[in-house]
Each structure stands twice: as C-alpha cells, then as structure tokens.
Amino acid sequence: MDWDALGRKLRGTLLRPGSPGFEDARKLFNPLNDDHVPAAVAQCESPSDVSEAVRAGAGRVPLAARSGGHSYTGYSAPHGGLVVDLRRMSAVTVETDGTTTVGAGASLRDVYTTLGQANRCLPAGSCFTVGIAGVTLGGGIGVLQRRFGLTIDHLAAAEIVTADGRTLKVSAVRTPDLFWGLRGGGGGNFGIVTQFTFVTDPAPALTLFVVVFPSGKVTEVLSAWQPWISAAPRELWANLNISGGDPPGCRVAGCFVGPSNACHPLLDDLIARCGVLPSRRTVHDRDFFNAMRFFAGRPDRESFVASSRVLNAPAADPAAVTSLLTGRTGTALILDPLGAAVADVGAQQTAFPHRSAFATAQVYASATAASEAEVTKSVAEVVAGLAAQGIGGGYVNYIDPALPDWAESYYGQNLGRLRSVAHDYDPDKVFDFTQGLSRV
Structure with a gap:
C-alpha cells in the first residue's frame, strides 16, 4: 500500500501512526475500542477524496467509513486498515421548501442546530455526537418516530462512493435496489455515503x-x-x-x-x-x-x-x-x-x-x-x-x-434481498467486516 501516493492525491489529510493528530483522529466514542489502531486515517474533504481512498485501499487493507464513531464494537476503526473519516464533510443546508442536504460527516448536533434555526424538523437519534450517516443507514429510531416515522422515511436521495471508486447519485428512480438497501441495511455495507438529502417537516412545539x-x-x-x-x-x-x-x-x-x-x-x-x-x-x-x-x-x-x-x-x-x-x-x-x-x-x-x-x-x-x-x-x-x-x-x-x-x-425477511444488493455493488467484498452483508 503506497500511503505517500494516497496522501498526495487527497485534498484532505492522511494521518499515519506517529503523525500529529493521529491519536485523536483514530479514537472512537467508546474507549473500550482504543485497541483498534488503523494503519491510516484519511480525513476526507470531498467525494473525490473518498473515491481516492477507496481506490487506494480496495483489496489491500480493510476499509471503513467513520462519521460519529459510535459503532458499538468499533467497526469504524478497522485494526491495521484505512479509516475514511468523513467528519470534514459536515455541511447542512436547508432549502426554502424544507429539503435538506447533509454531509455524511455531520453530527446530530450539526443537523438539529441548522434545522432548528430554519424551524424545520427531522426525526433521528438522540445523542448529539452520533453521526447522521450511521443513524440513517440503520433505520433511524428516535423520540419523534411515532409521529413522523424513522429517519429513512424522510430520505429522498443520497450520494455514495461504491467499491470501484465511482460516485453515484442514489434515489428511488435512479437506483431503486440500492436506495432500498440504504434505508435500513446498516452502515459499512454497499459503499460509503457522502451526502444525504432529506424531506423535513415544520418544527412542532x-x-x-x-x-x-x-x-x-x-x-x-x-x-x-x-x-x-x-x-x-x-x-x-x-x-x-x-x-x-x-x-x-x-x-x-x-x-x-x-x-x-x-x-x-x-x-x-x-x-x-x-x-x-x-x-x-x-x-x-x-x-x-x-x-x-x-x-x-x-x-x-x-x-x-x-x-x-x-x-x-x-x-x-x-x-x-x-x-x-x-x-x-x-x-x-x-x-x-x-x-x-x-x-x-x-x-x-x-x-x-x-x-x-x-x-x-x-x-x-x-x-x-x-x-x-x-x-x-x-x-x-x-x-x-x-x-x-x-x-x-x-x-x-x-x-x-x-x-x-x-x-x-x-x-x-429482507436479508436475502440485502445480500443480493451487496453482491451487486461490492462483489469483491471491499467493505467486508465481521458483521457485514458480505459475510452472509
């Protein structure tokens, strides 16, 4: 793995063990996972950075996206692998009709702060340091779900970097199977989502x-x-x-x-x-x-x-x-x-x-x-x-x-279809991990 070459291609920063900032960048929310020491952390600033990281690491080292870093068992920091850190991609934009685009590295604090200022509402999780990506890809349960549904019920589109380094626009019309899988199929499968588009509601009292x-x-x-x-x-x-x-x-x-x-x-x-x-x-x-x-x-x-x-x-x-x-x-x-x-x-x-x-x-x-x-x-x-x-x-x-x-x-009952979607978009198991769909 040519880490120097990858570092030169990134707009963001590639951190290796011993680099200033590496120790903070590699650690996840749960200190019990501090023994997970990746070979590098790519602090990506754009979808093209994510694409470069995926192309460089595919088939060479374990790859995982990191947003909030709340993976209970530390899957977002593969030991000896490459962490594709999305936290610099955290912009949240609310349009006049309430449609909201959210960078995959945004925390729930980022999302709720911007939506609150715009007087809009999105049902999602509770902990402010959790990343919107993990919440959404697993379904998105939260305190407003009985009234407004899950986070995925408000997802209109997404942008994803697939295992071959392509950047795809995902929606029910463009890629129906992949869009279906992203709504509840779990983080770490299919590819690395870089941006979400949500339909929001007026914020209630x-x-x-x-x-x-x-x-x-x-x-x-x-x-x-x-x-x-x-x-x-x-x-x-x-x-x-x-x-x-x-x-x-x-x-x-x-x-x-x-x-x-x-x-x-x-x-x-x-x-x-x-x-x-x-x-x-x-x-x-x-x-x-x-x-x-x-x-x-x-x-x-x-x-x-x-x-x-x-x-x-x-x-x-x-x-x-x-x-x-x-x-x-x-x-x-x-x-x-x-x-x-x-x-x-x-x-x-x-x-x-x-x-x-x-x-x-x-x-x-x-x-x-x-x-x-x-x-x-x-x-x-x-x-x-x-x-x-x-x-x-x-x-x-x-x-x-x-x-x-x-x-x-x-x-x-959705396991069979999810397995099929994962095979279609990641046939070589680039995003393989212990509880990934590539293992079933």
Whole structure:
C-alpha cells in the first residue's frame, strides 16, 4: 500500500501512526475500542477524496467509513486498515421548501442546530455526537418516530462512493435496489455515503417529560406501560428505562408533539394504570432544538457494552423481565416504543424489517477495561433471558458480534434481498467486516 501516493492525491489529510493528530483522529466514542489502531486515517474533504481512498485501499487493507464513531464494537476503526473519516464533510443546508442536504460527516448536533434555526424538523437519534450517516443507514429510531416515522422515511436521495471508486447519485428512480438497501441495511455495507438529502417537516412545539417511580415497582410499571403506550396517540412517544439493582428501578421519559396541557392527562392515565405514585414528575414545553438537546446526554466518551432485542409484541411476563435486571447494578434495559407512523410503512418497502414490532430493547451496561469481560457476560445473559421469553431480533445500530443469528436478527425477511444488493455493488467484498452483508 503506497500511503505517500494516497496522501498526495487527497485534498484532505492522511494521518499515519506517529503523525500529529493521529491519536485523536483514530479514537472512537467508546474507549473500550482504543485497541483498534488503523494503519491510516484519511480525513476526507470531498467525494473525490473518498473515491481516492477507496481506490487506494480496495483489496489491500480493510476499509471503513467513520462519521460519529459510535459503532458499538468499533467497526469504524478497522485494526491495521484505512479509516475514511468523513467528519470534514459536515455541511447542512436547508432549502426554502424544507429539503435538506447533509454531509455524511455531520453530527446530530450539526443537523438539529441548522434545522432548528430554519424551524424545520427531522426525526433521528438522540445523542448529539452520533453521526447522521450511521443513524440513517440503520433505520433511524428516535423520540419523534411515532409521529413522523424513522429517519429513512424522510430520505429522498443520497450520494455514495461504491467499491470501484465511482460516485453515484442514489434515489428511488435512479437506483431503486440500492436506495432500498440504504434505508435500513446498516452502515459499512454497499459503499460509503457522502451526502444525504432529506424531506423535513415544520418544527412542532414539543412537551418533554420524565416520570420516575420508586425502586421495586418495575413489574407494576412495565405491566401498565405496555398497554398504555400501545393505545397512546401517535403524538406521544415514551420509553421505559429499567435500571438494574436490588431491587431494579425505572423511569418513563418521553416527548409529546403538542402542548403540555394536552400531555398531562396522558401521564395521569399512566400513573393510574400503574397504581404507583411517582417519586418525581417533570414536564416542560420546548421548541424542537431544545427538545432534542434535552435527550442528548453527555458528549464525553463513555465505556460500555451493549446489545439489543426487538419485542414483536408486549412482553408476556413483566415479572420475568424485572428479574433479568435484579442485582445487575450499572446495567439498563431501555424499551423504545415503535408503532404508529413507523408501522405505516410496510416491512419490505425499506430494508428496516421491524415495522410491525412493538418496541426495541437496548441492553446497555457501563464497563471498564478491567470489567469488560464480566460485563459482556452479564449483558449476554440479559439478552439470552429476553430470547427465552420469545423476544428475538435485533437493531443493527446496536450492533453486537455476540448476538446469535445476527444477520437474521437485524434484517429478518429482507436479508436475502440485502445480500443480493451487496453482491451487486461490492462483489469483491471491499467493505467486508465481521458483521457485514458480505459475510452472509
């Protein structure tokens, strides 16, 4: 691999081990992946830079795109490979009709800031440092999905560099199979997307709320939350976060599209169904940007182990779910409801297969380098416990190499078509990685 030649061809910067800035550029969000040391990081400034990087690395070293760097298992920093860093390609432009073009290196903070200034709205993820590319390519679940759908439901077109270095304009008319695959087929497959075009909505007024319940009441709250959110209007999204402990605790937090005076009766109904008085209840009216910032969390790097499952229907045994978190301090089970606008689109209209599911379940646990093995085992036990209750499937943006039957879990009935699209656009497996479509 002639790194010097590649460096000369780039408008951006090629960083190698020992170069100033390399250590910062190579690190991802999760410090547990700091042992992933690529051979080089190409800080690309244009699609032509991405094309040069792909042509130079194809068939010679592992290749991976990096946007936000939140890949749970560090796939965006292949050890000994070439990172195609898109973060300099982060421009966000909003047209007068609300159509928005977004560079693939943009973070959600970039996207929400520009949209908020234009009084527009796009449903996407929550953490501000997550990249728009990863969010979109996996489907794009978020706090507005029950009202506005997934991020991919607003995708109108994309620009992508394919395995042979070509730059393609992708849309439902130009390249229908590839456009279908990009909407839920997961990051790292097909090629490297350099730009997205979204259709946005006028930004609504939003109500944010958090209802915290006393420890030891998880079973009662879960038993009430499931039918409550199933029957809720599509303007309401509310997740259930169960925190491990002895006993476990929980809180319901969410977002209502509308004013707080219309949200309060819905929360009253939840509390009545639970038969448990909350220890804290907060409700705030917010504009779109400040609502998204509320859910953003901390920007600091964080060490964690995570996995996922998908509830095709409400959990039949809430007490059994509670028992999975008993004694597991530092572990959370986060149930994010689907339904409503998410289910308005058929399971095979996009590559995201979980359209008719009730909720996604993320298992998330804090860890250190010293505790990683133990925490990984604990997370796997929770995931297996959910599977034993008939809760299967998984969300590709919560990617986990230990997930049994991962390809079927992520893609379901869409796996065969996705495999075919991947073969058509990357027959030589240039973008191969452990959980890539080239492996199935």
